[in-house]
Amino acid sequence: MHIIVVGGGAGGLELATRLGRKLGRRNKAEITLVDRNQTHIWKPLLHEVATGSLDTGTDEISYRAHAHNHHFRFVLGSLSHVDRAAKTITLSALNSNEGQEILPERTLSYDYLVLAIGSVSNDFGIDGISQHCMYLDSPQQAERFRQRLVNGFLRLNQQLETDPDAQLRIAIVGGGATGVELAAELYNAAELFKVYGLERVTLKHLQITLLEAGTRILPALPPRIAASARDELAKLGVDIREGAQIVKAEKGVMHTQTCDQIHADLMVWAAGIKAPDFLHDIEGLELSRNNQIIVTPTLQVSNDPHLYVLGDCAACPLPDGGWVPPRAQSAHQMATLVYKNLIACLNGKPQKSFKYKDHGSLISLSHYSTVGSLMGNLTSGSMMIEGRIARVVYISLYRMHQLALHGWIRTILMTVVERVNRILKPRLKLH
Numbered sequence: 001m002h003i004i005v006v007g008g009g010a011g012g013l014e015l016a017t018r019l020g021r022k023l024g025r026r027n028k029a030e031i032t033l034v035d036r037n038q039t040h041i042w043k044p045l046l047h048e049v050a051t052g053s054l055d056t057g058t059d060e061i062s063y064r065a066h067a068h069n070h071h072f073r074f075v076l077g078s079l080s081h082v083d084r085a086a087k088t089i090t091l092s093a094l095n096s097n098e099g100q101e102i103l104p105e106r107t108l109s110y111d112y113l114v115l116a117i118g119s120v121s122n123d124f125g126i127d128g129i130s131q132h133c134m135y136l137d138s139p140q141q142a143e144r145f146r147q148r149l150v151n152g153f154l155r156l157n158q159q160l161e162t163d164p165d166a167q168l169r170i171a172i173v174g175g176g177a178t179g180v181e182l183a184a185e186l187y188n189a190a191e192l193f194k195v196y197g198l199e200r201v202t203l204k205h206l207q208i209t210l211l212e213a214g215t216r217i218l219p220a221l222p223p224r225i226a227a228s229a230r231d232e233l234a235k236l237g238v239d240i241r242e243g244a245q246i247v248k249a250e251k252g253v254m255h256t257q258t259c260d261q262i263h264a265d266l267m268v269w270a271a272g273i274k275a276p277d278f279l280h281d282i283e284g285l286e287l288s289r290n291n292q293i294i295v296t297p298t299l300q301v302s303n304d305p306h307l308y309v310l311g312d313c314a315a316c317p318l319p320d321g322g323w324v325p326p327r328a329q330s331a332h333q334m335a336t337l338v339y340k341n342l343i344a345c346l347n348g349k350p351q352k353s354f355k356y357k358d359h360g361s362l363i364s365l366s367h368y369s370t371v372g373s374l375m376g377n378l379t380s381g382s383m384m385i386e387g388r389i390a391r392v393v394y395i396s397l398y399r400m401h402q403l404a405l406h407g408w409i410r411t412i413l414m415t416v417v418e419r420v421n422r423i424l425k426p427r428l429k430l431h
Contacts, residue, residue: 001029004110008035011311011331012116014404017070018339024071031072041139047182049142051189052429082282119312122272128249133269153193160200167207174270175212184365187236192428208238213245228371275313288315297353310334324356362394
């Protein structure tokens with residue numbers, strides 16, 4: 001039996017790892033992970049990559065090495081087509097930056113296919129967004145933003161020699177977790193740039209505007225938590241504009257529905273997500289308005305028991321009529337169920353249904369604060385937490401992801417190495 005997992009994000013990599021340990025090690029099945037990138041980084045940390053607080057060179061996981069250690073195969077490539085009748089997937093040709101073909105178009109056969117391809121930013125077709133704004137969907141995009149951020153601070157430090165009122169202006173569209181966490185992390189970066197030689201730069205020289213189309217930032221969280229995060233951002237100096245719907249973007253300027261103009265040196269779009277557009281080309285799939293694949297409670301496609309979907313690209317209904325939210329905890333829980341259901345298929349047992357458990361949400365405001373709520377089986381109802389306790393819980397979420405991938409011993413060793421690196425290496429990636 002051949003199981004192919006497409007997408008090496010939080011859910012996809014955890015699933016391939018568990019299947020490799022259970023089936024690949026004992027030669028009960030061949031497990032293949034397909035991803036367009038060579039390495040994995042936990043997506044909730046991309047805002048730290050974008051500011052240089054996290055160095056992908058030391059924190060990323062090599063898919064190829066991880067596959068070797070956990071008894072599955074890794075194939076580099078981008079999914080371009082799925083032939084469900086023939087049970088094959090097609091990977092597009094892989095070219096170098098110079099346009100030279102590295103790998104040709106390839107076709108892989110499967111017995112069971114799992115799509116865990118994640119999501120991309122949704123610009124809702126607004127004029128100028130894709131041309132003038134930056135996204136944080138991938139490590140490559142986060143690194144591109146970081147390079148422009150470094151260059152921006154270098155220019156700012158030089159400008160301050162003759163113009164003490166010069167500022168680096170950054171506009172972030174989207175008051176969800178990504179936008180809020182990025183705004184706070186940028187102030188941390190400004191403080192560290194001053195430590196590492198840009199002496200003229202202070203926090204007052206960083207102007208961040210956070211724009212949210214809704215009535216408040218962090219709409220997915222309880223109002224009290226959102227208000228706490230808003231207060232913390234305001235203390236840092238973030239200009240928060242709620243009810244600010246963007247209707248157009250041009251080079252260096254955002255236009256709102258109320259005819260306001262927000263001028264910025266860097267513009268980031270973090271206002272919504274959707275599944276990749278190419279899913280429309282897969283015949284017979286039922287898609288939501290955000291391109292997500294609508295699945296049954298067993299996380300299978302309704303008319304294809306050999307196709308599972310998990311993570312941000314899956315539209316899984318909840319009993320109350322809503323949908324499972326696109327969060328890392330959702331992908332983790334879905335990966336666990338798909339793993340159990342694939343094992344059940346192998347043993348001729350019935351499939352189980354997905355039951356989403358909301359354990360709450362946490363928002364990291366860099367080293368300044370952490371706020372959030374714990375829910376579900378962690379408390380009797382819901383509990384708001386902030387400060388050091390919230391920070392510990394926030395970090396533990398990443399540790400749980402590492403545990404799923406590496407086990408206890410390696411995770412402990414990695415934690416020790418991280419602490420040593422804090423002493424030996426700069427606190428900010430500067431090159």
